Amino acid sequence: MAQIFDAPSKAILRSQIAEHIAETDKNDRRELQAGEEPLPKDRFFDRELSWLKFNKRVLELAQDEDLPIIERASFAAIFANNLDEFFMVRVAGLKRRIDTGIAVTAASGLSPRQQLRAISEQAHRLQDEHAHYILNHILPDLAKEKIVLLSWDKLTAAEQERLSRYYRQQVFPVLTPLAVDPAHPFPYISGGSLNLAVLVENPASGKSHFARVKVPGNLNRLVPVDDLTDDDSGNVRYGFITMENLIIAHLESLFPGMIIKEARSFRVTRNEDIDVEEDDAENLLNAMEKELLRRRFGPPIRLEISDETSPFLSQLLADQLRVSADEVYRLPAPLDATVLFELGGIDRPDLKYRSFVPTTNRQIAEVESSRAQDIFAAIRERDILLHHPYDSFSTSVQAFLAQAAADPKVLAIKQTLY
Helix, strand or coil: CCCCCCHHHHHHHHHHHHHHHHHHHHHHHHHHHCCCCCCCCCCCCCHHHHHHHHHHHHHHHHCCCCCCHHHHHHHHHHHHHHHHHHHHHHHHHHHHHHHHCCCCCCCCCCCHHHHHHHHHHHHHHHHHHHHHHHHHHHHHHHHHCCEEECCHHHCCHHHHHHHHHHHHHHHHHHCCCEEEECCECCCCCCCCCEEEEEEEECCCCCCEEEEEEECCCCCCCEEEEEEEECCCCCCEEEEEEEHHHHHHCCHHHCCCCCEEEEEEEEEEEECCCCCCCCCCCCCHHHHHHHHHHHHHCCCEEEEEEECCCCHHHHHHHHHHHCCCHHHEEEECCCCCHHHHHHHHHCCCHHHCCCCCCCECCHHHHCCCCCCCCCHHHHHHHCCCCCCCCCECCCCCHHHHHHHHHHCCCCCCCCCCCC
16 A cells, blocks of 8 residues: 655665566575575566455356356446455555655566556456356346346336436435536546446537546446336236436436437546555644545546446546546446346345344353353353354354453453454
8 A cells, every 4th residue: 555655755665676576686696696586576476366266266256157147246346346446455555656756566477557557457357258248147147036137118107207307306305417518617526336328419509528426326227127027927027127227217307308319327446545554643633634535536546437428428527537547447338237236126036045143152052041141251261262154253252352441350341353
């Protein structure tokens, strides 16, 4: 992670780094002069690229057809959430080190710029594979189980009327379209939020204008169409429409009298890397407050846009957000696959893992009686190894802390968190 330094500290740090590199090179030359074989430069895996391989294995779980379909959808959402955090912290940290001149070569032999190029190549490939797998496999497999993601034009008139009423009552009041013109600059786009890029035309002047509509994050993104019973099988169909699709279908309510020329979803990932020098910070609370404020306005490091976005709108977004071509990810909708987490609330236990109930560790259970369990008595007998989530947390760690807190002989409770 990047760190906070004043100007003199940065100069000292650069000098120390340069001395360290020079000394390392000198030692390497001594070893070679002694007749030793040079170590291969690729003897270490790169940490960032190894992490991408780890996340690829998460994607492979989503692709495992032996798993229940809702669990596969959850793994697809986990992959997306993991990648978001990776960009916000690890990629952001690399970019900051480059910007501050602390471009130290990693143990793998790659410079930060080389790492970024390799990350960009692999991340583009992984995100493309992930998005298309959801579109071509996850969603069709969900549909086979009567869990259907619908588009507005596939709804019946009655369904559209019901959803329009929901839009007017719950969605429209929280929307704030922001237009861009000479008097109104391009709006700030918060990191991680889902947005609509809308191109509208004034029929009177014939001029086109860009507007941003933020998809509300305080409402479920999957809007239920209705629970429809299949007359043939008696099973319930769970139909959903995405919030962004619902808003696009009602854009005329936000831009009355205007012609809607194009509306596409997009999403920005910002630098949210945080690290405070605890030993140097005079006031840790103030330092953290400053870092949190800075993080909110961190520079964009990734732009995800719908692959149906026109070249004009794509270029406009890239220019205004100041992202390079390799930081733009064109993906099939829906963007932000963490929306698939919402499917976990569907009442279809046959499409999920069987629920697991943790048990009380046997060594603790042995001291249970009609009175409250005595954890101290148990650990006087022997050490106890707990394995969560298989051992119940509430009847072990939580009970231990509760007993310690209530014991007048306990003077302090200290914990080590990893």
